[in-house]
Amino acid sequence: MQAYNAPQNGAAVVEPQDSTALSTDQQVALEQARGLPLPVWKRTRLDGLEVDTLYPTFGAVEIDAPVTPGLYVADLQTALREKPELVAKYRGEAVVDDKNKFVAYNAALARDGVVVYVPRNVEVTEPIRVTYRVPQAGAAIFPRTLVIAEANSHVTVIEEFTSGLLNNQALVIPVSEIWANDGAHVRFMSLQTLDPHVSLLGAQTAIVDRDASIFWMSGAVGADVQHMDMAVRLAGNGSALDWLGFTFATGKQNLLWAPTVNHVGLSTTAQITWKTAVADTGYAIFDGMIKIDHSAQGTNSDLRDHVLHLSPAARSDSIPGLEIDANEVKAGHGSTSGQVDEEQLFYLQARGLNRREALRMIVLGFFASVIERVPLEDVRDRVLELIDGKL
Amino acid sequence: MPNQQSSNLEIRDLHVRITGEDREILKGINLTVEAGKIHAIMGPNGSGKSTLAYTLAGHPRYEVISGEALYHDENVLELAPEERSRLGLFLAFQYPVAVAGVSVANFLRAAVNAHRGEEGKDPKTTAMPIAQFRKMMQSQMQLLEMAPEFQRRYLNEGFSGGEKKRLEILQMAMLQPNMAIMDETDSGLDIDALRIVANGVNTVKEQNPEMGVLVITHYQRLLNYIKPDRVHVLMDGLMVREGGPELALELESKGYDFIREEVFGNASL
Numbered sequence: 001m002q003a004y005n006a007p008q009n010g011a012a013v014v015e016p017q018d019s020t021a022l023s024t025d026q027q028v029a030l031e032q033a034r035g036l037p038l039p040v041w042k043r044t045r046l047d048g049l050e051v052d053t054l055y056p057t058f059g060a061v062e063i064d065a066p067v068t069p070g071l072y073v074a075d076l077q078t079a080l081r082e083k084p085e086l087v088a089k090y091r092g093e094a095v096v097d098d099k100n101k102f103v104a105y106n107a108a109l110a111r112d113g114v115v116v117y118v119p120r121n122v123e124v125t126e127p128i129r130v131t132y133r134v135p136q137a138g139a140a141i142f143p144r145t146l147v148i149a150e151a152n153s154h155v156t157v158i159e160e161f162t163s164g165l166l167n168n169q170a171l172v173i174p175v176s177e178i179w180a181n182d183g184a185h186v187r188f189m190s191l192q193t194l195d196p197h198v199s200l201l202g203a204q205t206a207i208v209d210r211d212a213s214i215f216w217m218s219g220a221v222g223a224d225v226q227h228m229d230m231a232v233r234l235a236g237n238g239s240a241l242d243w244l245g246f247t248f249a250t251g252k253q254n255l256l257w258a259p260t261v262n263h264v265g266l267s268t269t270a271q272i273t274w275k276t277a278v279a280d281t282g283y284a285i286f287d288g289m290i291k292i293d294h295s296a297q298g299t300n301s302d303l304r305d306h307v308l309h310l311s312p313a314a315r316s317d318s319i320p321g322l323e324i325d326a327n328e329v330k331a332g333h334g335s336t337s338g339q340v341d342e343e344q345l346f347y348l349q350a351r352g353l354n355r356r357e358a359l360r361m362i363v364l365g366f367f368a369s370v371i372e373r374v375p376l377e378d379v380r381d382r383v384l385e386l387i388d389g390k391l
Numbered sequence: 392m393p394n395q396q397s398s399n400l401e402i403r404d405l406h407v408r409i410t411g412e413d414r415e416i417l418k419g420i421n422l423t424v425e426a427g428k429i430h431a432i433m434g435p436n437g438s439g440k441s442t443l444a445y446t447l448a449g450h451p452r453y454e455v456i457s458g459e460a461l462y463h464d465e466n467v468l469e470l471a472p473e474e475r476s477r478l479g480l481f482l483a484f485q486y487p488v489a490v491a492g493v494s495v496a497n498f499l500r501a502a503v504n505a506h507r508g509e510e511g512k513d514p515k516t517t518a519m520p521i522a523q524f525r526k527m528m529q530s531q532m533q534l535l536e537m538a539p540e541f542q543r544r545y546l547n548e549g550f551s552g553g554e555k556k557r558l559e560i561l562q563m564a565m566l567q568p569n570m571a572i573m574d575e576t577d578s579g580l581d582i583d584a585l586r587i588v589a590n591g592v593n594t595v596k597e598q599n600p601e602m603g604v605l606v607i608t609h610y611q612r613l614l615n616y617i618k619p620d621r622v623h624v625l626m627d628g629l630m631v632r633e634g635g636p637e638l639a640l641e642l643e644s645k646g647y648d649f650i651r652e653e654v655f656g657n658a659s660l
Contacts, residue, residue, distance in 0.1 A: 341488075342451065346450055346451065346472060346488075347487070347488035348490070349471065349473045350448050350472050350473075350475075350482055351498075351501075351566065352477050352502050352505035352506045352566070353502065357501065362493070365493040366491065366492055367492070368493070
């Protein structure tokens with residue numbers, strides 16, 4: 001395949017207009033970020049990114065949180081003032097900042113963000129909703145989400161990267177970090193609904209301790225280019241992950257998800273199921289990996305991607321990988337790829353649906369097995385609406 | 392909505408081939424299916440029975456070389472498959488198609504509402520209210536001896552042969568067509584499933600006595616349950632014989648060869 005080239009501006013990504021406004025730590029981080037090489041991503045189109053035209057912008061976060069005794073939810077600036085030791089303890093601890101140039105820029109420039117802290121045994125029944133909205137063309141935003149769920153707590157966080165209609169480029173460099181401590185249950189749903197002028201280059205990480213579990217949903221329908229590296233570390237014995245993802249790449253979208261699951265603890269389980277549809281000249285990539293450490297005996301793990309091609313010019317790469325270093329494990333991985341069946345279209349048309357309605361029904365049906373497992377009705381409806389909106 | 396007044400389906404000199412191939416499969420079919428009547432087409436394998444059914448429904452695999460099929464003053468062969476359906480034509484498939492992720496109930500609702508749509512009108516204003524739809528679906532499912540959980544299953548996915556055919560009849564019951572073509576509805580059914588499916592067709596016919604029915608079958612067996620008014624024999628792409636219900640019995644006892652000999656003069660042809 002044709003590898004993509006680097007963005008036009010070689011070394012720097014986005015420069016703040018006034019770096020003196022940054023804290024000392026941030027200035028150090030910025031120096032570090034500048035010095036990092038651009039990643040070599042052969043499946044992510046970076047060469048169209050005009051970084052010289054972009055400038056860091058703040059004030060892009062909207063937070064909607066329920067009132068629950070003990071629960072702490074604040075935007076990052078407030079949290080830095082009110083709970084500096086909490087932020088210092090967790091920020092950057094799940095994500096390795098100096099590995100990836102974009103993540104390093106987030107470390108240097110993140111001002112928009114949210115900190116969710118759920119104390120031990122607290123069950124938050126209503127979801128916390130976080131929206132990062134690109135305010136205008138030319139903006140570069142650096143969202144940072146920290147979710148800390150202490151032992152035996154329950155919390156649901158719905159994160160969305162979005163924008164209005166834009167007429168020019170913008171950039172989102174997000175980092176999300178999640179901690180599920182012993183016995184905690186975290187539901188994390190991340191949606192990407194950006195205007196097709198926007199690029200998103202980010203990282204999301206979770207660390208799951210003993211008997212804790214994460215339900216994670218990742219969905220991408222928007223953006224021009226998306227490259228999201230994601231890593232879940234099943235650190236504690238008995239920890240579990242249930243991960244659903246979907247991608248719908250249309251137009252000339254280039255959307256990549258790279259989920260990695262690392263089994264470390266004993267008897268950990270992971271189920272990763274993705275549905276990917278590509279139309280027009282869209283290009284979607286599922287680059288998944290399950291790593292089972294030598295310590296992780298008794299692990300049960302499964303990684304699947306199913307791809308539906310809606311046009312001959314659309315492309316997809318599905319790369320489910322498995323690295324096993326333990327001997328008593330169950331692990332499976334695989335991908336399927338298919339096209340819309342003319343016999344299905346005719347069958348539905350023969351019942352009065354026009355071709356467009358028939359196609360819509362088949363594509364929504366394709367995504368149904370993932371959408372039906374999303375635990376919140378309003379998120380299910382929203383996902384259906386987003387997919388439907390592209391048909 | 393299709394015109395409710397009764398109408399015959401008139402097939403005139405219909406020549407059909409598989410798209411992209413030279414050989415004719417239907418070589419000049421003439422047939423009138425009368426409103427309110429049950430017509431049966433019988434014929435050996437390869438005679439063109441399913442080609443006729445698919446051609447009338449508009450399957451892209453079949454190309455009309457010449458001829459017409461008039462229904463409600465329109466040559467339906469010039470219409471898209473969905474337009475034929477909305478005009479009141481219904482094909483019960485020999486091999487119903489599975490669609491993962493689409494529940495029976497959602498599909499039926501989309502189909503019913505597609506039939507209620509009117510040009511230039513917002514589909515929301517013409518759609519059947521959900522309560523009315525549910526009531527209608529439940530009562531039709533009861534008549535067809537279908538368990539309620541059937542509606543939540545994915546369309547034909549993992550269905551037995553009998554379940555698939557019953558779902559075809561349920562679709563017919565929901566769409567209330569005025570002209571129904573049953574393509575080998577008996578194939579792959581055991582005797583109990585055959586009885587249920589045939590009773591379903593008869594029930595739908597009782598609900599809408601003006602409906603014309605064209606039953607396509609290889610065997611006489613189905614016609615013990617769905618009593619035809621007229622029987623037509625299709626052989627090598629031509630209608631070669633027509634008669635009353637007794638013709639089906641004669642075919643059952645003598646096989647197709649006696650007609651072949653009479654028509655083509657040589658049974659080994």
